[in-house]
Amino acid sequence: MHLIKLIFRNTLRHKLRTGLTMVGLVVAILSFGLLQTVVDAWYAGAEGAAPDRLITRNAVSLMVPLPLHYREKIRSVDGVKAVAAANWFAGVYQDPKNFFPQFAVEPAYFSMFPEYRIPDAQFRAFFRDRQGALVGRKLAQTYGFRVGDVVPLKGTIFPGTWTFVVRGIYDGADAKTDTSQFFFHWDYLNETVKARTPALANRIGIFIVQIADVDRAAEVSEEVDALFRNSPAETLTETEKAFQIGFVRQTEAILIAVRIVSFLVIFIILAVMANTMAMTARERRGEYATLKTLGFGGGFLAALIFGESLAIAVIGSLVGVALTFPVAEWFASEMGTLFPVFEVSRETVMLQGACALAVGTAAALFPARRAIRVRIVDGLRAIG
């Protein structure tokens, strides 16, 4: 009990120093948490993938299209429940800065993605309107889209200006669902392209394949690809998760850099914290000697120093963790659709805590060792 009281009093002896150290810790723990969340957000697409969905694309690369008639052939493969074509549209809304994903999809698409929650009336309205579009909640909030709004997009892959009418706004089943997307009818895309640029018609970016049995994913993928082997457009079929991770891994270098940097800030704060503890212990050498004279052992001194260091680290990190949530929310709303899913995960919070404990412990190591070793005579002789 005395120990805890002593630690508490010691912590408050240099209010300015303790306060500054804690502010530093708060900043470090907060930025560490945000950086980890940024990395998580990158993987969010893969996290939201369902095991019963496969993606079939051209084996050469995603940018090379597949012929339309593949759809029926894929559907005939045993174990395939449904197939839907989707095309990446890459239109520009007002300014290239306003990036959000746009897909032209077939009706079957929505039954494969039950995580998109659309009110029935809006869904029917979408089907009745050839130029109709379904937009995600987050996207709608970012650009202020409401049902009935007309949204013009300038095509980059498919030339010309395209107008769509928002017919519905979908919500996600949970926070991990991407609600920053824009969907419209594949038929509308194809018919318009036939009239404007016939060379681009009847071409599919990807097929989404729903399978009946999750355990047969590898087998079905193999069978689909075997159908088109040695044809002019060979396919590559993989699970949705593998497909999404494939995207992320190409920008891996940047992710690794962000990870490294997020640990650098922990080292920066470790240096600050260690400095604080070293100075504190140096100033109290006389006291430690006095305590030793009174019969307190090295263990007690070490407990004093570790206790103080950990107390500062724990309080600082608690504030830091508590601040992470509102700041992350603010950051996500500022970034709009750039990070469709931006959620502070439980692992991040645990990592923050672990880092704070490690910093608190490491910072006390040297001062504690010195305090244990100091000879009473030298300690008593020391001033300031």
Next chain:
Amino acid sequence: MVIPLRYSLRNLRTRRLTTILTSGGMALVVFVFAAVQMLDTGLRQTLVATGQPDNILVTRRAAGTEISSAIDRAQAAIIELQPEIASGLDTRRLASKEAVVLITLPKRETGVATNVTTRGIGPAGTALRPQLHIVAGRMFRFGTSEIIVGQSIAHRFNGAGVGQYMRFGGREWTVVGIFAAGGSAFDSEVWGDAEQLMQAFRRQTYSSVVARLTEAGALDALAQRLENDPRLTLDVKREREFYEEQSRLMSNFISYLGLTLSVIFSIGAMIGAMITMYAAVANRVGEIGTLRALGFRRAAVLWAFLFEAILLGAVGGIVGIALASLMQLVQISTLNWQSFSELAFSFTLTPRIVLSSFAFALLMGVIGGFLPAVRAARLSIIDALRAI
């Protein structure tokens, strides 16, 4: 009267551990600050080196990238015959009609499937890019399934050595040479004959037309004529501008993220400096009193302590920049979001980055040391002398 600089220097030396820890924190911040700028500079230099100043690049209107662009043969022929396009030694126009396709290749070390730009060029393609030369093997022959690969590709991908084969578009392609392109984006590309690539991929259209202008100033007239031609829906840009735009998204991302992080991290380091300097002042109250009693003015005391903080920053700055300069050995390869393909670039250190990083370090020292120095200067002589 000025307190000798030695006074400040010696104080730092006496408190070695504290000095090392405080400067160490600052060094890490400076490292992040410098490394991010180096990355951004490297990226820009790579893409700027890709474009020649008097080359133009024509894509379909609003396409933005070569991948999403398409120019049919009739349109390409019109562009080639414009009077502003220069002629080569053989009196043919210096214009290359190019087909760009992305292919997926697995990286050698990680096995990650990566998008690689494959560029089919016309006969004038190499003459238009003087930065390009063959470093191993030979140039491919037009009309065959031969290809040459950039040196970044040769280093990072399987099957990209001279004499090896790559399979895409239903054909086997023989790698007959490796080229270096002066650290430009072409180093991360595979080159072959445009007509062969188009056949393999059953394409009817080119992606872009690259051409040399007779003189750099001829662009405006040419662009205006082409853009007003009802047969064409094209964008005409200088090749250099085109590639600068390709790097904009990534470059903005790197510099915004980097700047934000540096500023946030520097708060931590400045707090460290502040703690150190407050302690330095608190421990030396008696000394300060003595100095004042000897006749040194408040300003002199302020300067002595501020200088000590600046020294801390300077040490951190030098160490941080030294660490960052080691990063020049590292090459980063990643997906460029705009062109959607692999791009390799290195950390590039310039004198400007050295200067700005050092100034940043000194600034951290000044901000961290200012309040403590003010406190030291404001101590009254009598209280200070009594403090022991």
